[in-house]
Amino acid sequence: MQAAIGTPSQLAAAPRGLTAGRRAAPLPRSRVAAADPGDLADNAEFEDKRISVNEAAKQTILTPRFYTTDFEAMDDMFSLEKNPGLPMEELTAVLQELRRDYNKRSFVRSELYASAAAALTGDTRRVMIDFLERACTTEFSGFLMYKELGRKLQGSNPVLAEIFSLLARDEARHAGFAHKGLTDFNMTLDLGCLTSERTYTFFKPKFILYATYLSEVIGYWRYITIYRNLQRTPDRQTHPLFEMFESWCQDEARHGDFLAAALKARPELLRGMRARLWGRFFCLAVYCTMYLNDHSSQFRHLYEALGLEVTPFCRHVITQHNRSVQRLFPEVPDVEQPAFWAALDRLAALNSAAQAIDATSAPTWLKRLRTLPLLERAAAECVRLYLAPTKRCGSLDVEGAGAYRY
Numbered sequence: 001m002q003a004a005i006g007t008p009s010q011l012a013a014a015p016r017g018l019t020a021g022r023r024a025a026p027l028p029r030s031r032v033a034a035a036d037p038g039d040l041a042d043n044a045e046f047e048d049k050r051i052s053v054n055e056a057a058k059q060t061i062l063t064p065r066f067y068t069t070d071f072e073a074m075d076d077m078f079s080l081e082k083n084p085g086l087p088m089e090e091l092t093a094v095l096q097e098l099r100r101d102y103n104k105r106s107f108v109r110s111e112l113y114a115s116a117a118a119a120l121t122g123d124t125r126r127v128m129i130d131f132l133e134r135a136c137t138t139e140f141s142g143f144l145m146y147k148e149l150g151r152k153l154q155g156s157n158p159v160l161a162e163i164f165s166l167l168a169r170d171e172a173r174h175a176g177f178a179h180k181g182l183t184d185f186n187m188t189l190d191l192g193c194l195t196s197e198r199t200y201t202f203f204k205p206k207f208i209l210y211a212t213y214l215s216e217v218i219g220y221w222r223y224i225t226i227y228r229n230l231q232r233t234p235d236r237q238t239h240p241l242f243e244m245f246e247s248w249c250q251d252e253a254r255h256g257d258f259l260a261a262a263l264k265a266r267p268e269l270l271r272g273m274r275a276r277l278w279g280r281f282f283c284l285a286v287y288c289t290m291y292l293n294d295h296s297s298q299f300r301h302l303y304e305a306l307g308l309e310v311t312p313f314c315r316h317v318i319t320q321h322n323r324s325v326q327r328l329f330p331e332v333p334d335v336e337q338p339a340f341w342a343a344l345d346r347l348a349a350l351n352s353a354a355q356a357i358d359a360t361s362a363p364t365w366l367k368r369l370r371t372l373p374l375l376e377r378a379a380a381e382c383v384r385l386y387l388a389p390t391k392r393c394g395s396l397d398v399e400g401a402g403a404y405r406y
């Protein structure tokens with residue numbers, strides 16, 4: 001799921017910055033039973049050293065979030081008893097695909113991991129640790145959400161429940177792999193602590209579906225773009241983990257296919273004015289979050305180390321993502337407009353200015369005061385982006401013929 005570089009998946013990659021939804025209090029552990037690192041250990045041979053909690057416990061507007069939803073409302077949407085006409089054909093086909101577990105043996109480490117970690121120094125070492133930490137957090141966040149959905153839907157829609165459990169399997173594997181990478185740097189994340197300390201952002205079920213779908217798709221495009229670039233420039237392969245991105249992104253693509261099928265099973269989520277407005281909103285949230293994260297100083301350095309220029313990389317990923325999403329969503333931002341990129345550049349500059357203020361030793365109240373005008377300008381840019389020209393697409397089929405064609 002998400003959308004800094006460490007946002008391959010879902011809830012990960014995705015709308016973590018300019019998002020809607022109310023912030024919920026930290027959940028009691030009973031509500032996030034899947035958060036037990038033991039669960040993850042079962043799935044991903046998790047190592048439990050917990051040397052440090054690192055920076056992952058700190059949250060900013062752009063850092064990976066943990067999400068929760070109204071599980072009963074989700075059950076109402078997909079219960080076979082309450083929705084006897086729910087189209088299950090495509091979902092059943094997706095389940096068959098996921099059962100094959102194509103990547104069961106793909107995520108294998110070699111001795112190169114430890115030696116690559118030892119060879120990294122300075123800023124590149126620091127950003128690689130940041131990257132692994134984010135990847136682990138976002139994948140773990142996706143694991144929690146999918147695992148819980150799998151449990152909640154077990155009685156009402158076994159097909160969907162099994163799919164969510166298989167998605168959780170994949171995300172646990174991704175999180176475990178990133179976590180193993182951290183141990184090469186003598187670091188670990190205390191996931192139990194992370195789970196209980198984090199606040200959970202509440203999204204209604206339909207927003208969870210939009211957000212996770214977009215997050216999975218952008219995760220695919222980010223990872224495949226990095227992978228292909230490194231295939232062309234193998235001398236830039238600073239860490240063997242990037243070799244895994246091809247298998248990794250195929251998992252995210254399959255997750256995206258499933259979420260597209262789930263959205264199509266509830267076509268009211270893909271047609272009409274509300275769907276258009278929310279589709280536009282969530283796309284912009286994903287694009288802004290990714291653009292700002294990737295243009296921040298630490299990740300810019302990682303891209304440079306990988307031989308990528310951050311702005312063309314972001315433009316390519318966002319453009320490809322927008323083209324993919326057009327096949328499903330009724331409306332998307334028109335990212336072909338130069339004004340769209342100019343607005344993102346202005347937002348990135350405002351974000352950098354705010355980060356520079358935050359890095360000073362000034363008292364907190366003064367930092368906030370100095371950041372306020374930047375926030376005002378950023379909010380105005382976001383409103384302008386939201387009101388900018390869009391593209392009508394996907395659900396025109398639904399609206400016209402009453403039958404959706406993907």
Ligand SMILES: [Fe+2]
Nearest residue numbers: 008009171174
């Ligand atoms: Fe993932």
Ligand SMILES: [Fe+2]
Nearest residue numbers: 001009252255
């Ligand atoms: Fe995923």
